[in-house]
Amino acid sequence: MPLTNQQLNEFEELGYLFIPDVFSPQEIQTLYGELPGIFAQDRVENVREKGTQSVRTSFAAHTFNQAFGYLGKHPRIINPVRQLLDGEVYMHQYKINAKAAYDGDVWQWHQDFGTWSRDDLMPEARAMNIAVFLDDVTEFNGALMFIPRSHRDGVHKAGHDLETTSYPLWTLDKDTVSRLVDEGGMVSPKGPAGSVIMFHSNLVHASPSNISPFNRTIVYLSLCHVDNHIRQFKRPEWIAHRDFTPIVPAADDCLMNLTRQSA
Amino acid sequence: MPLTNQQLNEFEELGYLFIPDVFSPQEIQTLYGELPGIFAQDRVENVREKGTQSVRTSFAAHTFNQAFGYLGKHPRIINPVRQLLDGEVYMHQYKINAKAAYDGDVWQWHQDFGTWSRDDLMPEARAMNIAVFLDDVTEFNGALMFIPRSHRDGVHKAGHDLETTSYPLWTLDKDTVSRLVDEGGMVSPKGPAGSVIMFHSNLVHASPSNISPFNRTIVYLSLCHVDNHIRQFKRPEWIAHRDFTPIVPAADDCLMNLTRQSA
DSSP: OOOOHHHHHHHHHHHHEEESSSSHHHHHHHHHHTTTHHHHOTTTEEETTTTTSSEEEOGGGGGHHHHHHHHHTHHHHHOOOOOHHHEEEEEEEEEEEEOOOOOOOEEEEOHHHHHHHHOOOOOOSSSSEEEEESBOOOOTTTOOOOTTTTTTOOOOOOOOOSSSSSEEEEOHHHHHHHHHHHHHHOBBOBBBOOOOEEETTTOOOOOOOOOOSSSOEEEEEEEEEEEGSSSSSOSTTTTTTOOOOOOOOOTTTHHHHHHHHHH | OOOHHHHHHHHHSSSEESSSSSHHHHHHHHTTTHHHHHHHHHHEEEEOOTSSEEEEEEGGGTTTTTHHHHHOOOOOHHHHHHHHHHHHHEEEEEEEOOOOTBBOEEEEEHHHHHHHHHOOOOSSEEEEEEEEEOOOOOOTTOOOEEEETTTTOOOOOEEEEEESSSOOOOEEOOHHHOOOHHHHOBOOOOBBBEEEEEEEOOOEEOOBBBBBSOOOOOOEEEEEEEOOOOOOSSSOTTSSSOOOOOOOOOTHHHHHHHHHOOO
């Protein structure tokens, strides 16, 4: 199902789209079942939270896990993104953000393109994120907070935060965030596992810590127009990919077939 | 207005009551206007957040500020608490928890009576908390999370957390919290400034950090039956009060009169 004109307008106006029920409970279960095996691996792609062994972010699982590989070329993701970015896309970054029960730490206010631009020399904000909920996201477990319309002013001034969490991030200052919230308000899309948020790479967002007993696992696919590929290879390949080949969408039932095979 | 039988039953069953619109916008404004002056004072009662100058908790403002003094003997608070605790009450602890925009840090899972019992030798859980919202409490600014029915099993095992935040607290372990949530679920009462939560001193609760641009100031009155006063004076007087005189409620318009005087 292609995005409607109304959805395209909403994305352009607000900077994001929330779509529930994109993936079925069975498809999510197939992905979820792979997590313990992935998180248990002792590999550089698994960045752990400060002071605990809980995985904060697992990078590039699409390169070494079949189910997450299918998710990385799933037509329900790739096709709408091709529509929004108007052309072929490649995978710039792929990560599972665990935000584990009790241990999941904050992500401070930031724009993703701010980092991609500064660290990877991505030319334009012709790239975006797809967030796939693997857990129900509720008011309790650290839901994302977005500032609608904050994608319209390009890249804001930011500082490189190397201390707050275990993962370096270019973060916005308080005055900028307060001003943007005054103008655009704040939203926090919540919904069951299988829901998807599509958001602009300049949309300002953050997420609080998770002190609840509920995990809040979200997979983020950062997709970029192939013409807009990064020019600088300072960060490791598993953080900022260097394969700019256009993604060929898999079949719509790719994950369901895996589910059937394992049943 | 005394609490109804239904409210008394709800408190007994769930461990808390949420009541919106207890104080008017004008009354809240009168209290709010005092905050900058109180927080700016360089006094031991102002405990600041780890690593910032933001006030985390301001203790005992009822002893040195007229408006907060009136709140501490306000009939809309004292009378229902007398009903719930069945007798005369005194002020065991009084605090303004700022949970300031951007800087407000987490309060880990705990029971208040767990601390009062261990640190102050309060004999029984015949004491309770009143939370008065001075800001709107929303999904964004670090709302309290309660585990309904968790007040029914007495004091749970706890560890003394001296590291997570700037204020020492007896906190519950993850397994206990998960078990209690499995049994009782979780709630997070939200509402406009002027709302009140009344909760049992054994009710397990926590609150996440506040990374939003919105302050989340709450005043907590911890009231104790006069017969149940503390027996040990290890903590400073401004944290665990030693004046066990029964509180005589002020007039219902005490705060409104202040508002009129300053207008």
